[in-house]
Amino acid sequence: MARIELSEIAHSYLPNPKEELDYALKRIHNTWEDGGAYALLGPSGCGKTTLLNVISGLLTPSSGRVFYNGKDVSGLPPEKRNIAQVFQFPVLYDTMTVFGNLAFPLQNRGLPSSKIAQRVHEVAEILDLTPFLKKRAAGLAADAKQKVSLGRGLVRRDVAAILFDEPLTVIDPQLKWDLRRKIKEIHEQLKLTFIYVTHDQVEALTFADKVVVMYEGEIIQIGTPQELFENPEHTFVGYFIGSPGMNFLECTLDGNVARVDGAGIKLDEETAALGRNARGKLEVGIRPMYLELSSGPVENGVPAQVRAIEDQGSYKIVALTLAGKTLRARLPEGKPVPDGKVWLGFPLQRIKLFADGRLIS
Amino acid sequence: MKVKKKTIGLLIYLGLLMIPLYWMLNMSLRSNADILASFALYPKDITFVNYLKIFTDSSWYMGYVNSIIYVTMNTIISLSVALPAAYAFSRYQFVGDKQLFFWLLTNRMAPAAIFALPFFQLYSEIGLLDTHIAVALAHCLFNVPLAVWILEGFMSGVPREIDETAFIDGYSFPRFFITIFIPLIRAGVGVTAFFCFMFSWVELLLSRTLTVTAAKPIGAIMTRTISATGLDYGLLAAAGMLTIVPGILVIWFVRNHMAKGFALGRV
Amino acid sequence: MGKWSNNKAWFLVLPVVTIVAFSAIIPLMTVINYSVQDIWGPGQSIFVGTEWFEEMLGNKRLHDALWRQFLFSGLVLLIEMPLGILIALAMPKRGWGVSACLVTIAIPLLIPWNTIGTIWIIFTRPDIGLFGAGINNLLGIAFDHTARPLDAWITLMLMEIWHWTPLVALLAYAGLRAIPEAFYQAARIDGASAWSTFWYIQLPKMRGVLTIAVLLRFMDSFLIYAEPFVLTGGGPGNSTTFLSIYLVKIALGQFDLGPGAAFSLIYFVIVLLFSFMFYQVLQRVGKGEKG
Numbered sequence: 001m002a003r004i005e006l007s008e009i010a011h012s013y014l015p016n017p018k019e020e021l022d023y024a025l026k027r028i029h030n031t032w033e034d035g036g037a038y039a040l041l042g043p044s045g046c047g048k049t050t051l052l053n054v055i056s057g058l059l060t061p062s063s064g065r066v067f068y069n070g071k072d073v074s075g076l077p078p079e080k081r082n083i084a085q086v087f088q089f090p091v092l093y094d095t096m097t098v099f100g101n102l103a104f105p106l107q108n109r110g111l112p113s114s115k116i117a118q119r120v121h122e123v124a125e126i127l128d129l130t131p132f133l134k135k136r137a138a139g140l141a142a143d144a145k146q147k148v149s150l151g152r153g154l155v156r157r158d159v160a161a162i163l164f165d166e167p168l169t170v171i172d173p174q175l176k177w178d179l180r181r182k183i184k185e186i187h188e189q190l191k192l193t194f195i196y197v198t199h200d201q202v203e204a205l206t207f208a209d210k211v212v213v214m215y216e217g218e219i220i221q222i223g224t225p226q227e228l229f230e231n232p233e234h235t236f237v238g239y240f241i242g243s244p245g246m247n248f249l250e251c252t253l254d255g256n257v258a259r260v261d262g263a264g265i266k267l268d269e270e271t272a273a274l275g276r277n278a279r280g281k282l283e284v285g286i287r288p289m290y291l292e293l294s295s296g297p298v299e300n301g302v303p304a305q306v307r308a309i310e311d312q313g314s315y316k317i318v319a320l321t322l323a324g325k326t327l328r329a330r331l332p333e334g335k336p337v338p339d340g341k342v343w344l345g346f347p348l349q350r351i352k353l354f355a356d357g358r359l360i361s
Numbered sequence: 362m363k364v365k366k367k368t369i370g371l372l373i374y375l376g377l378l379m380i381p382l383y384w385m386l387n388m389s390l391r392s393n394a395d396i397l398a399s400f401a402l403y404p405k406d407i408t409f410v411n412y413l414k415i416f417t418d419s420s421w422y423m424g425y426v427n428s429i430i431y432v433t434m435n436t437i438i439s440l441s442v443a444l445p446a447a448y449a450f451s452r453y454q455f456v457g458d459k460q461l462f463f464w465l466l467t468n469r470m471a472p473a474a475i476f477a478l479p480f481f482q483l484y485s486e487i488g489l490l491d492t493h494i495a496v497a498l499a500h501c502l503f504n505v506p507l508a509v510w511i512l513e514g515f516m517s518g519v520p521r522e523i524d525e526t527a528f529i530d531g532y533s534f535p536r537f538f539i540t541i542f543i544p545l546i547r548a549g550v551g552v553t554a555f556f557c558f559m560f561s562w563v564e565l566l567l568s569r570t571l572t573v574t575a576a577k578p579i580g581a582i583m584t585r586t587i588s589a590t591g592l593d594y595g596l597l598a599a600a601g602m603l604t605i606v607p608g609i610l611v612i613w614f615v616r617n618h619m620a621k622g623f624a625l626g627r628v
Numbered sequence: 629m630g631k632w633s634n635n636k637a638w639f640l641v642l643p644v645v646t647i648v649a650f651s652a653i654i655p656l657m658t659v660i661n662y663s664v665q666d667i668w669g670p671g672q673s674i675f676v677g678t679e680w681f682e683e684m685l686g687n688k689r690l691h692d693a694l695w696r697q698f699l700f701s702g703l704v705l706l707i708e709m710p711l712g713i714l715i716a717l718a719m720p721k722r723g724w725g726v727s728a729c730l731v732t733i734a735i736p737l738l739i740p741w742n743t744i745g746t747i748w749i750i751f752t753r754p755d756i757g758l759f760g761a762g763i764n765n766l767l768g769i770a771f772d773h774t775a776r777p778l779d780a781w782i783t784l785m786l787m788e789i790w791h792w793t794p795l796v797a798l799l800a801y802a803g804l805r806a807i808p809e810a811f812y813q814a815a816r817i818d819g820a821s822a823w824s825t826f827w828y829i830q831l832p833k834m835r836g837v838l839t840i841a842v843l844l845r846f847m848d849s850f851l852i853y854a855e856p857f858v859l860t861g862g863g864p865g866n867s868t869t870f871l872s873i874y875l876v877k878i879a880l881g882q883f884d885l886g887p888g889a890a891f892s893l894i895y896f897v898i899v900l901l902f903s904f905m906f907y908q909v910l911q912r913v914g915k916g917e918k919g
């Protein structure tokens with residue numbers, strides 16, 4: 001089990017990187033606490049697999065250092081760092097039985113066979129694989145195979161961290177939930193450092209205690225699922241998390257009012273003051289569930305046009321046009337939706353102001 | 362830069378591969394008298410007299426011409442008959458389809474030696490002995506099954522929905538096949554043409570048995586030279602070098618496709 | 629989605645069937661005809677039943693050729709398979725080296741088979757060949773592939789390996805490239821040695837292509853004609869007379885139609901047996917890879 005520190009990591013796949021765009025990882029500097037359940041969340045191409053490979057040692061970063069429990073492991077390959085990795089598709093030794101697969105890492109370490117057998121049985125028990133031990137690994141279903149992959153990591157008692165690279169990709173939808181729950185259970189049981197890479201926010205938010213959001217090679221926010229939802233520090237976090245994501249409107253500041261193409265959204269004193277001192281493109285952000293819809297004019301309400309309504313069962317998504325831009329509101333089931341022209345209410349405390357994509361606070 | 366052991370091994374192997382070829386090149390650039398007179402690691406007096414003889418003596422250069430003629434004929438025939446057949450195997454189930462496919466495969470495996478005499482008699486009987494078409498047809502025995510096999514594989518990669526859409530849109534089968542389907546399997550047609558061409562080009566037994574003078578391929582001319590006394594090694598070497606040229610040209614042109622084809626497996 | 633069921637598909641295969649039947653069935657009919665007749669002149673023959681078959685099956689020369697053939701094909705597999713795999717393992721995975729290697733390795737495969745024989749005659753002659761002269765002068769061995777059977781066999785094996793190992797290497801290389809990088813990463817993480825990685829990951833995953841390689845090489849070496857014929861003509865004596873060479877000698881050389889035909893059929897049956905095995909194994913391997 002290890003506490004992993006990434007110090008000033010930057011990486012480019014090109015031999016002679018010149019500008020920022022050439023870097024897959026721009027500047028990563030953070031700590032992964034021992035025993036934490038982390039999700040590394042981000043869209044495809046943001047660099048999360050690159051970062052995972054830097055952590056595991058499969059990739060040596062162009063610059064920066066990696067520390068495990070204070071020890072500099074930057075020069076060490078994965079096998080010396082003692083990490084384990086579960087890949088997007090099951091990676092097994094086809095010709096071996098499940099027992100053979102689980103025993104393999106221990107055999108390579110030279111453990112006596114009695115110890116190996118004992119440990120393999122322990123891990124198989126945890127993963128519900130005991131009835132399959134004598135079966136050929138190649139014949140199992142995809143989710144069982146992923147468990148075997150996980151097992152090969154757990155079998156080493158002193159494993160530093162277990163890294164998951166989108167492990168549910170090839171699993172059937174009905175089984176995804178089961179497997180995700182199992183992984184969470186194992187984390188609670190063993191308290192190992194788990195780092196789970198995914199582009200699916202639902203997976204990330206349900207699995208992790210702390211979510212690390214990445215965008216274009218940088219970590220833009222680390223926080224609990226609640227923190228990410230309530231206080232996104234970057235417009236991307238606001239947009240990516242939540243379904244649907246946060247609404248953004250470009251605006252200019254006029255006293256206490258954010259002006260969006262003629263319409264005015266009232267801000268509270270604090271936010272307005274911060275906005276006045278900020279530099280760069282200003283955007284107002286609000287989550288769809290906080291937008292209030294009224295058929296008649298309300299104080300501080302902003303007129304908008306209803307374009308479409310999607311009924312999702314327990315809630316409805318209403319698409320609206322405001323000053324030429326599309327907004328989405330999320331209403332609970334049963335709440336009537338006015339037709340045509342409506343007035344939007346922006347509750348003061350729910351409005352977030354962003355400058356150049358970053359939350360002003 | 363560390364040079365790995367395996368890279369050294371690989372380079373040694375590649376070197377060994379090239380040495381016999383280099384040696385023949387060496388011989389081809391020396392006159393026969395020079396070769397027999399002294400042993401030399403490289404041609405001290407380079408001469409093109411051997412190549413000149415081949416290019417000017419019709420009994421030699423016609424060999425190449427003949428080979429190219431029947432190889433091209435064979436490739437065209439093989440492709441033309443294999444394309445519809447491969448389509449049938451790929452898309453349709455019909456009585457005896459598996460057995461037919463297996464039978465085709467067995468022909469590919471058949472020893473050419475078995476057919477040497479029967480072909481000789483058959484083609485003399487129908488008066489086609491010593492013609493290009495005879496060799497082209499004889500090679501069909503091996504190339505057509507191979508062509509069907511390769512093309513069927515590529516065709517199966519094209520979803521049947523495309524065929525169905527075209528038929529619904531009113532395409533007649535020939536029009537669909539030529540304007541839509543074949544372009545989709547371009548790579549397969551290329552691979553097949555390549556294998557047909559090369560197999561027909563390298564084959565010796567049948568091409569020698571079925572020809573006398575008019576359609577004699579270069580391979581037969583070279584082997585004929587062996588039985589004569591006073592072997593001209595320089596000439597033989599030059600003739601040999603020239604037979605390698607089409608092969609090298611073809612590989613050179615498809616080298617990127619080859620590399621890509623091997624890399625694709627990784628995705 | 630299943631195939632469409634339609635017997636009209638026969639029209640599409642008709643051209644293929646016609647051509648291959650013309651090239652295969654008619655000659656075979658001839659062969660079968662000859663194999664049961666004793667022909668001593670045009671239009672003069674008597675039916676002799678299985679006489680030729682019995683004679684050929686008991687023919688010592690045929691047995692010798694058969695054993696030589698098995699020895700040859702066996703040696704071919706024994707040497708070319710491991711060598712081809714080793715080469716494939718050594719070949720670069722990316723960069724300009726890939727096409728350079730592929731091109732160089734492919735060259736021997738595209739040389740006409742008689743030229744192959746010619747190359748090696750020139751190369752191994754003691755008077756003008758680099759190899760021949762080298763062995764004779766540097767090692768003092770009187771090497772002559774036209775005089776001693778052992779020398780002929782050594783030259784033949786060198787030529788064959790030189791010629792066809794690239795095919796095994798290319799197939800093995802294709803198989804290796806199809807293995808996702810993740811397997812190598814997992815093996816490193818599990819602390820596997822290079823040998824373990826080869827034995828537990830690479831070799832099993834190359835099963836398909838290696839099966840194809842084994843069967844192709846066995847079949848093609850079993851039918852070999854041109855290269856040994858050009859190199860040694862089957863000699864010295866009979867020492868390199870393999871099945872195809874012997875058959876052509878009888879049929880076209882001596883014009884012994886009867887025995888030649890009987891031999892052809894025996895030869896063909898042996899080949900058919902192996903073809904059938906080939907087909908079955910390929911089908912099973914194909915299914916196994918999808919599973």
